[in-house]
Amino acid sequence: xxxxxxxxxxxxxxxxxxxxxxxxxxxxxxxxxxxxxxxxxxxxxxxxxxxxxxxxxxxxxxxxxxxxxxxxxxxxxxxxxxxxxxxxxxxxxxxxxxxxxxxxxxxxxxxxxxxxxxxxxxxxxxxxxxxxxxxxxxxxxxxxxxxxxxxxxxxxxxxxxxxxxxxxxxxxxxxxxxxxxxxxxxxxxxxxxxxxxxxxxxxxxxxxxxxxxxxxxxxxxxxxxxxxxxxxxxxxxxxxxxxxxxxxxxxxxxxxxxxxxxxxxxxxxxxxxxxxxxxxxxxxxxxxxxxxxxxxxxxxxxxxxxxxxxxxxxxxxxxxxxxxxxxxxxxxxxxxxxxxxxxxxxxxxxxxxxxxxxxxxxxxxxxxxxxxxxxxxxxxxxxxxxxxxxxxxxxxxxxxxxxxxxxxxxxxxxxxxxxxxxxxxxxxxxxxxxxxxxxxxxxxxxxxxxxxxxxxxxxxxxxxxxxxxxxxxxxxxxxxxxxxxxxxxxxxxxxxxxxxxxxxxxxxxxxxxxxxxxxxxxxxxxxxxxxxxxxxxxxxxxxxxxxxxxxxxxxxxxxxxxxxxxxxxxxxxxxxxxxxxxxxxxxxxxxxxxxxxxxxxxxxxxxxxxxxxxxxxxxxxxxxxxxxxxxxxxxxxxxxxxxxxxxxxxxxxxxxxxxxxxxxxxxxxxxxxxxxxxxxxxxxxxxxxxxxxxxxxxxx
Amino acid sequence: xxxxxxxxxxxxxxxxxxxxxxxxxxxxxxxxxxxxxxxxxxxxxxxxxxxxxxxxxxxxxxxxxxxxxxxxxxxxxxxxxxxxxxxxxxxxxxxxxxxxx
Numbered sequence: 001x002x003x004x005x006x007x008x009x010x011x012x013x014x015x016x017x018x019x020x021x022x023x024x025x026x027x028x029x030x031x032x033x034x035x036x037x038x039x040x041x042x043x044x045x046x047x048x049x050x051x052x053x054x055x056x057x058x059x060x061x062x063x064x065x066x067x068x069x070x071x072x073x074x075x076x077x078x079x080x081x082x083x084x085x086x087x088x089x090x091x092x093x094x095x096x097x098x099x100x101x102x103x104x105x106x107x108x109x110x111x112x113x114x115x116x117x118x119x120x121x122x123x124x125x126x127x128x129x130x131x132x133x134x135x136x137x138x139x140x141x142x143x144x145x146x147x148x149x150x151x152x153x154x155x156x157x158x159x160x161x162x163x164x165x166x167x168x169x170x171x172x173x174x175x176x177x178x179x180x181x182x183x184x185x186x187x188x189x190x191x192x193x194x195x196x197x198x199x200x201x202x203x204x205x206x207x208x209x210x211x212x213x214x215x216x217x218x219x220x221x222x223x224x225x226x227x228x229x230x231x232x233x234x235x236x237x238x239x240x241x242x243x244x245x246x247x248x249x250x251x252x253x254x255x256x257x258x259x260x261x262x263x264x265x266x267x268x269x270x271x272x273x274x275x276x277x278x279x280x281x282x283x284x285x286x287x288x289x290x291x292x293x294x295x296x297x298x299x300x301x302x303x304x305x306x307x308x309x310x311x312x313x314x315x316x317x318x319x320x321x322x323x324x325x326x327x328x329x330x331x332x333x334x335x336x337x338x339x340x341x342x343x344x345x346x347x348x349x350x351x352x353x354x355x356x357x358x359x360x361x362x363x364x365x366x367x368x369x370x371x372x373x374x375x376x377x378x379x380x381x382x383x384x385x386x387x388x389x390x391x392x393x394x395x396x397x398x399x400x401x402x403x404x405x406x407x408x409x410x411x412x413x414x415x416x417x418x419x420x421x422x423x424x425x426x427x428x429x430x431x432x433x434x435x436x437x438x439x440x441x442x443x444x445x446x447x448x449x450x451x452x453x454x455x456x457x458x459x460x461x462x463x464x465x466x467x468x469x470x471x472x473x474x475x476x477x478x479x480x481x482x483x484x485x486x487x488x489x490x491x492x493x494x495x496x497x498x499x500x501x502x503x504x505x506x507x508x509x510x511x512x513x514x515x516x517x518x519x520x521x522x523x524x525x526x527x528x529x530x531x532x533x534x535x536x537x538x539x540x541x542x543x544x545x546x547x548x549x550x551x552x553x554x555x556x557x558x559x560x561x562x563x564x565x566x567x568x569x570x571x572x573x574x575x576x577x578x579x580x581x582x583x584x585x586x587x588x589x590x591x592x593x594x595x596x597x598x599x600x601x602x603x604x605x606x607x608x609x610x611x612x613x614x615x616x617x618x619x620x621x622x623x624x625x626x627x628x629x630x631x632x633x634x635x636x637x638x639x640x641x642x643x644x645x646x647x648x649x650x651x652x653x654x655x656x657x658x659x660x661x662x663x664x665x666x667x668x669x670x671x672x673x674x675x676x677x678x679x680x681x682x683x684x685x686x687x688x689x690x691x692x693x694x695x696x697x698x699x700x
Numbered sequence: 701x702x703x704x705x706x707x708x709x710x711x712x713x714x715x716x717x718x719x720x721x722x723x724x725x726x727x728x729x730x731x732x733x734x735x736x737x738x739x740x741x742x743x744x745x746x747x748x749x750x751x752x753x754x755x756x757x758x759x760x761x762x763x764x765x766x767x768x769x770x771x772x773x774x775x776x777x778x779x780x781x782x783x784x785x786x787x788x789x790x791x792x793x794x795x796x797x798x799x800x801x
Binding site: 217507 | 788791798799
């Protein structure tokens with residue numbers, strides 16, 4: 001009787017229990033957060049320092065596997081940090097330090113004390129104001145791939161450089177620029193940690209967990225080899241080569257056509273190259289490169305537009321001299337882009353690799369280059385610029401004189417012979433000592449930019465202020481602004497190039513477009529949804545943060561590269577007249593066709609542009625040569641480690657007594673359960689009625 | 701298999717085969733043999749085949765012990781020198797640990 005009743009009751013109870021759990025899930029949001037993760041408070045908006053490798057070393061930071069933990073200690077002064085390193089009892093610690101105190105001396109003391117397991121850097125308003133310099137590149141950037149004797153200890157290009165970017169740091173470092181997140185840590189620190197330091201190790205303490213575990217170690221050859229081992233049961237990619245794309249465009253097409261999709265290359269031309277670098281870097285996963293490279297890029301683009309206006313195609317055809325605009329990528333890491341470009345040029349792979357002979361585009365070799373003009377950092381000058389060069393050739397000096405002449409009265413140029421700051425030109429001159437090149441910059445003996453390759457090389461650093469103006473309004477942009485400097489320089493370069501090509505003086509009245517310079521600076525430094533970017537493409541709205549300028553790994557194309565390439569293409573492109581099919585099908589190797597706006601004023605009128613712009617791979621030749629000798633130091637060997645997780649979490653670490661008690665209770669309950677089971681088993685005949693022997697079937 | 705239900709000849713046969721199979725670089729088979737037949741060889745009252753079983757058990761135990769020593773030595777040497785051997789060590793590894801030299 002009871003059995004009959006029990007069954008449905010059990011079923012109903014089962015359903016209830018299942019319902020109960022489903023309800024719990026629904027109420028709890030069902031986000032599947034594990035109980036053990038609920039004790040953490042996430043700290044958002046952090047950028048980690050990560051690991052890179054070259055042929056011989058590893059640099060950067062890594063946490064332990066599963067994260068490095070340590071007690072929070074908010075330091076507001078050097079004294080706080082010293083106090084911690086001397087008197088701290090609850091180590092390991094993770095100091096939370098204003099960026100101002102991040103220098104070689106403090107870092108070395110933290111490493112030596114062995115009491116530090118990680119570091120969090122943050123920015124507060126007072127430190128930014130009092131920050132005179134912050135640059136962690138070398139004092140002589142790219143020391144191994146630059147020409148020797150261009151930088152020595154007495155006179156360095158980057159005198160405030162600490163070289164920390166190239167140090168192998170044994171603990172993770174994070175940079176946090178959100179004030180709220182820092183406040184969260186500070187409050188927790190004040191509440192639990194910041195009193196009676198002698199007894200700190202006996203209390204519950206506010207702690208941080210920094211996760212940035214890097215897979216690769218030792219050096220690039222090691223991690224490349226390990227990524228490619230086929231006997232490996234668990235194939236993991238340990239590192240990726242740094243690289244992206246170089247951007248190039250010619251002022252006028254390198255080939256005639258296309259007629260029935262065929263082009264005829266224009267051979268036996270000389271080329272004037274105008275170049276700039278495209279990338280920057282910083283200690284953390286965040287960049288801002290207002291002075292280097294944005295001022296150079298914007299100047300190059302403004303020159304491109306100006307030359308298109310003043311230099312007619314007839315002169316180019318008659319004098320057989322074309323202009324090439326090249327933006328080199330990865331230059332921060334031992335000139336990746338220019339090394340690859342030169343490598344390709346010498347093999348006859350530029351501008352097209354594998355094109356049979358040169359029947360699509362003419363092959364351009366270094367000896368076809370009659371002049372190489374590189375535009376470097378310009379942001380810290382009002383009217384005085386320096387022309388650096390190493391060759392004694394007439395081309396270079398002649399061009400310098402043209403710059404001086406056309407620069408008057410707005411710009412003053414100084415001739416700095418036997419000097420060359422770190423630049424793509426180093427790559428070319430290393431291979432070809434007579435290569436005719438010069439570099440235009442705002443500095444003579446050392447960078448006037450004190451934030452080179454750091455997160456603070458931002459628009460404030462070059463004093464940029466955006467003016468929301470359109471055509472013919474340029475009076476409102478002050479004459480001493482960076483926009484005007486760039487426009488003036490672009491105009492001077494443009495006129496000088498005009499004379500260089502045509503061999504006659506420029507007598508026109510055309511001015512360089514200061515509005516364009518203004519817009520472009522705004523695009524790169526403040527809002528990527530600017531007018532120029534809306535003119536060249538019809539994509540989705542981008543977040544209002546500047547593009548990352550870090551070159552990144554080779555299989556990812558940066559936003560920076562694709563937007564800049566379209567901009568260069570737009571400025572050098574030719575409008576196709578009549579009813580044209582503006583697609584890239586069938587594929588043509590000499591041209592691309594894009595629908596783009598007519599101008600930044602008239603965004604809604606689209607025209608079909610025939611564009612000469614193209615990109616070439618900017619991955620170091622070391623990674624494409626199968627038998628490259630890694631120890632030769634010939635090419636850049638930088639690679640970036642892979643990782644799975646980067647984040648910062650805060651939690652309350654229980655006191656030692658609490659931890660010991662938890663483990664003791666755990667042990668005791670395990671032992672008791674064993675004892676209990678033993679007793680139950682040994683007395684099972686009393687506790688449970690023995691099962692009845694099954695009845696034998698009667699009809700057997 | 702319950703050895704209590706097996707005839708003595710069958711036991712010897714099993715033990716011999718386990719011993720032979722162990723030569724195919726299978727030290728675990730020797731270890732299993734030594735442990736499984738230990739009672740048969742040393743703790744049971746004497747019977748005709750026991751002498752042979754005893755022999756195989758001893759040899760299996762020795763074989764697996766030698767293997768164990770060799771393996772421990774190799775693993776120790778390998779783990780201590782993996783980073784120094786560089787390329788060679790990577791090529792003879794099936795699983796390469798992350799984030800270690």
